[in-house]
Amino acid sequence: MPSLKTCVPCPGTYLLLNHNSVFSNSYRHSHSVPSAPSPQLNGKTSGRISATLRTEQKRHGRVMRLGPDAVCIYEAEALWHMNAARSTYTRGPWYSALRFDPRGDSVFSECDTAKHDRRRAKLAVGYAGKGLLDLENKIDAGLADLVQHLRARVVRGEATMNIGGRLLQFFQVDLISTCGFGKAWGDLADETDHFNYLKEGDASLAFLHTVSLSPVTRIIFSSPFFLKLFGPKRTDNDGFGKSLGFIEAVASERFREKEESKGQADDILGSWIKQGLSSEECQLDLAAQMAAGTETSITIVRGILLLLVTSPTIYMKAKQEIATAVRDGHVSSPVTNAEATKLPYMQALLWEGTRMMPPLTLGFPKRVPAGGDTVCDTFLPAGTDVYQNFGAMLRNPDVFGDDVDVFRPERFLALGDPDAVARMRKTVDLCFGHGRFSCLGKTLAQMELNKIFVQLLRNFDFQLADPEKPWTKASYSTFMINDFYMRVMEARLE
Numbered sequence: 001m002p003s004l005k006t007c008v009p010c011p012g013t014y015l016l017l018n019h020n021s022v023f024s025n026s027y028r029h030s031h032s033v034p035s036a037p038s039p040q041l042n043g044k045t046s047g048r049i050s051a052t053l054r055t056e057q058k059r060h061g062r063v064m065r066l067g068p069d070a071v072c073i074y075e076a077e078a079l080w081h082m083n084a085a086r087s088t089y090t091r092g093p094w095y096s097a098l099r100f101d102p103r104g105d106s107v108f109s110e111c112d113t114a115k116h117d118r119r120r121a122k123l124a125v126g127y128a129g130k131g132l133l134d135l136e137n138k139i140d141a142g143l144a145d146l147v148q149h150l151r152a153r154v155v156r157g158e159a160t161m162n163i164g165g166r167l168l169q170f171f172q173v174d175l176i177s178t179c180g181f182g183k184a185w186g187d188l189a190d191e192t193d194h195f196n197y198l199k200e201g202d203a204s205l206a207f208l209h210t211v212s213l214s215p216v217t218r219i220i221f222s223s224p225f226f227l228k229l230f231g232p233k234r235t236d237n238d239g240f241g242k243s244l245g246f247i248e249a250v251a252s253e254r255f256r257e258k259e260e261s262k263g264q265a266d267d268i269l270g271s272w273i274k275q276g277l278s279s280e281e282c283q284l285d286l287a288a289q290m291a292a293g294t295e296t297s298i299t300i301v302r303g304i305l306l307l308l309v310t311s312p313t314i315y316m317k318a319k320q321e322i323a324t325a326v327r328d329g330h331v332s333s334p335v336t337n338a339e340a341t342k343l344p345y346m347q348a349l350l351w352e353g354t355r356m357m358p359p360l361t362l363g364f365p366k367r368v369p370a371g372g373d374t375v376c377d378t379f380l381p382a383g384t385d386v387y388q389n390f391g392a393m394l395r396n397p398d399v400f401g402d403d404v405d406v407f408r409p410e411r412f413l414a415l416g417d418p419d420a421v422a423r424m425r426k427t428v429d430l431c432f433g434h435g436r437f438s439c440l441g442k443t444l445a446q447m448e449l450n451k452i453f454v455q456l457l458r459n460f461d462f463q464l465a466d467p468e469k470p471w472t473k474a475s476y477s478t479f480m481i482n483d484f485y486m487r488v489m490e491a492r493l494e
């Protein structure tokens with residue numbers, strides 16, 4: 001059986017991305033991979049993973065070697081195949097780096113396929129917003145709070161605000177906690193990062209990215225022994241640990257109420273309790289949900305906001321579509337999800353915005369099954385981990401055309417070639433993963449995206465506070481956006 005080294009003989013970019021991390025030197029020597037990368041390839045300190053991966057993938061081709069047993073790819077057909085409902089691929093051990101609690105795995109970090117399938121089936125009902133749970137109502141309430149909050153600031157004469165740096169994150173944390181367990185963390189009301197959850201996330205992002213990509217650090221940092229000694233604790237006074245303590249208290253109270261037969265609450269936790277998950281399982285998955293659901297959607301929202309305010313013609317078209325829909329009575333107040341999906345320019349804007357500003361860069365590897373498999377015309381031996389390169393996938397000229405670096409929602413309007421547009425949409429949809437491993441929060445995320453720009457643009461206009469330096473943005477496995485100040489102006493469409 002050929003080894004991966006002979007199948008894909010290119011340098012270990014994975015090591016380049018991490019060459020400054022504590023363990024990479026010994027790793028590099030033991031596998032005789034070429035060294036001496038340029039400083040900006042260093043993921044831990046450069047924060048330029050997204051651009052680096054795109055450039056490197058262009059250089060190395062359809063299958064790029066990341067390490068001794070790892071490659072990354074970007075072609076949609078191969079990603080659909082690996083992640084299909086009946087795929088024999090399994091999750092690679094990268095997922096174990098998402099473990100944060102010595103008590104066990106969340107659905108996100110579970111690598112055993114059978115266990116993952118069982119857990120996922122139980123969680124899915126709540127995530128889909130079935131039964132008592134009305135996700136749309138909760139999103140509407142969250143958006144109403146956001147609009148009211150912005151309006152109050154404008155009225156107070158505080159129109160210039162760090163809306164993209166923190167304010168929208170506060171809104172998102174409140175939204176996800178409300179959908180998850182019926183209680184907003186209350187970040188937006190006093191614009192406070194309660195538990196310093198976001199601050200700790202920013203501080204640990206580069207480190208976690210590095211840990212997740214190196215097999216040695218991954219094994220150490222995700223072991224129950226290490227997590228017990230050094231991981232976040234529910235008794236912590238601050239940070240992620242404190243949020244775990246908060247979630248434990250909420251879940252315990254709910255399970256007590258269940259014993260007392262007080263009925264089912266209309267949130268995701270309520271649905272999970274009904275599905276028979278234990279208190280501990282609910283806690284692990286609520287904490288994973290907070291992490292998975294906060295930075296992802298809101299990165300797209302902030303990205304689209306920047307793209308809009310820096311593209312006046314597109315801003316005007318979006319605004320005009322909303323104004324016409326409001327005037328003609330085609331959208332309610334607040335806009336319903338069904339109405340929003342019938343606004344063609346808005347929908348094109350969301351597809352294109354997600355393509356240009358995806359929330360993820362690299363990860364989610366699937367392991368090649370026994371016997372190996374041919375991926376993008378390259379044979380990969382069993383046990384190879386195949387990572388998804390999001391940036392290269394979303395700027396693939398074969399799918400999106402030669403002007404992939406240009407923000408142009410019109411490419412998603414099915415004016416010319418409907419098949420080509422359908423392929424573009426299906427490719428962008430891979431941002432949520434696919435098939436048996438796809439994102440559980442997709443319904444919630446899409447509903448929020450469908451609504452948020454309609455609600456914001458029917459109430460306000462936005463202008464960059466500093467057009468020469470709109471924000472600071474760094475990319476690791478996900479993105480970190482800070483100092484994104486805007487001037488918000490009242491502009492109500494009746």
Ligand code: HEM
Nearest residue numbers: 107108292293296297364431432433437438439440441445
């Ligand atoms: C635009 C926003 C979002 C994007 C692009 C996104 C993307 C993804 C991706 C790529 C995966 C992994 C797929 C794989 O393993 O192959 C995933 C998994 C997951 N996402 Fe999302 N996500 C988003 C929003 C959310 C939200 C809002 C929530 C929760 C409310 C959420 C909860 C989850 C969970 C629980 C999983 C694990 C699923 C499993 O293990 O089977 N996501 N998401």
